[in-house]
Amino acid sequence: MKKGICCLLAILLSGTLSGCQFKDIDKRSFVLAIGIDRPDDPKKRDQFEVTLKMGIPEGDPTKRSQESVVITEVAESVPEAIRLAKSKMDKEVDFSHCKALIYGESLVRNNITPIVDWSSRRRDIQLIMYCAVGMPNAKEVVQMQTKSERLPGNALILGLGKEGTESPYIKTVYSYDLKRRVTERGLDPIMPIVEAKHPDMLVIDKLALFNKKKMVTVLSPEETRIYNLLTSHNLRSSFRVDAEGTSFDYNLEASKSRYRIQGGKDGKAVIQYTLSGRAVLEENTVGTSVTGPVMRGYSKAAGEKWKKDGEQLLKKIQATGLDPIGWGLRYYSRNWNNATEQEDWKRLYPNLEFQVKADMEIKYTGMIR
């Protein structure tokens, strides 16, 4: 009896050996970045131009022989374009290592929803994929082969993430974050902008603000840095202050940002930001020796600069009518009158006031006084 069962099991299990349809790694090409545009052809304006940057597995990853394969295809939808691209490849196109999705400028000015839906619906595309806007179009960004790139697509991936460079001008946006911002009440999508600069450079220093569907405004590099300061902890950055009589650079060692929404009962609300930071002096342009009082004066000047820049940026964001930081969600989450809070916020938003309290301390003068 027992032997019979064992034999039966062995026979059954052998059936599953071939059933897996597993393709070997040398028969796959891994998509590392996708770029999606609207085609330039005016007749095809409502179609999609999909660019896939693929890496082919090779023996030695340390050599720079890793050429990438780029395929571009135009079709009525993204899946269609990918099916067409598949017939151009001899290998199985594998999306499970795709780390960057670039939305072309032509697309973000139109509508991003179908792509957001597609990328989060597909099971093999990660939710921790980076999303960004490509300028002048996604194709050029994805195609770009920078000098420093050792592995296909790696320049883009390292640039957008925080493992490689840690620029204060880059805001990392993951696919799941984009997806939640598209649906959330009181929180709007954002994406960093990647610009392809010829001959071989990728510049990421701006931030695109979206309403739920398309891009509305672009923040300049300076504004992007302040935005990052306002929305993250421990920003790695230096700042320059050019006040009367003083002119210096300092390097931020630690920073913190908090905000709370005050009021709201009488139709007026104030958003109070509290920034605090600890810094070390990096350059003193005036050249005089930095004594204690001078250092405290510098701290004050730096704080005032933050206050000015911060309030300016917040007003700019308010003027666009968008909510990239999630003030609306904060308001809803702190109010228990769930039936009316959205109406209330809609009324409050245009008249919001902003106060930035900057508590900046330059603690060290560096190696010299």
Place this chain on the structure above:
Amino acid sequence: MVSSKYIYYLFLMNALINIINFVPRVLVFTRFHGALPSIFLSTFIGTLLFFGFTYTIKGFKGQGLPEIFNATLPRFFSFLLLILYAFFWFMAGIITMLSFVDITLRFISPDISSYAVILGFLLLTSICCRLSSESILYALETLLFLVTPIIVYMLVKAFINPAFNWDAVMQVVTFMWTRPKYVSLAGATFIFSGYFNLAIFNRNFKQIKTRHFWMIPVVGLMILLVTFLVPVGYHGTIGVEEHVYSWFSTADSIRMELFIIERVLFLFYTTYLTLALVSTVLHWHVGLELFKGAFQSKEGKKPGKKMDWWVLVPFSAATIIIMNFLDQVRLGQLGQWFLNIRFLNELLLMGVMFYAKGRSAKKT
């Protein structure tokens, strides 16, 4: 004979496996209409049921549900009830299994045939659930010790991520004062129903001592809140509803930057695969023993070991047939129906247990 800490393992097992058994699904669906009050209410009810069941079964030392029922109830009723509960426990295992087949196809490989996956699961559970109750309890302990640290690690990772949106969580919390719904209540009490497995495992307990009983409501409430609120923190108050397996999507949203693999998803999958299989084995073991218990003679003579396959093979076949009929939506509905009926069933069992206790007290 095992010590009474194993009750807590049984509890923890069910509490951890809730993610697979569609508990987050119903909580997320009702997040604006009573999920949170249901959670608090169910903590209360669940603890009460837990206490009530352990209290009543304490009186029947070394006896499982079949022995208790056969001794105190009319033969016809005890037969009917045992068959009913056997079906019920098998169903619990089937839902965990089917849900995991679906997850495997979705996240690991859509190319593999679902029959191959379910066949593997069925073989494993069928063979393992015939082991002795004691071996299963020991296996449960070992695997929980292996798996719990990984789950805690992933949770810590989830909470310290700056992208975790506490505002979204707070926004859901503001829907506290809504009327609880039966469906979400039935879902949330699932966490506590691990004690239910004592129905068979009581045979192996020396005596049931419930020390540190306060841990049950505290741990249960915490697990429920985490189950419900972490996906909200990652996918937003509105977006969370769009994810079919909200916890797997959440695991996919967490990164391990400096590990061999970057996606937490795969770690999460393997961890929960272990848990799901152990839970299925546990449930099928209880189901099998109850089934055999229904055919037990008054003197306690059990049907032979060979009869196991006459129960397991039909249930395995039924699993495959059910899987054929299901799509993603129907599977979710089936899971919900199971949760709904399970809650009523638990209350019924509670009533029967109290009746049985009364009867046996009168006899002696």
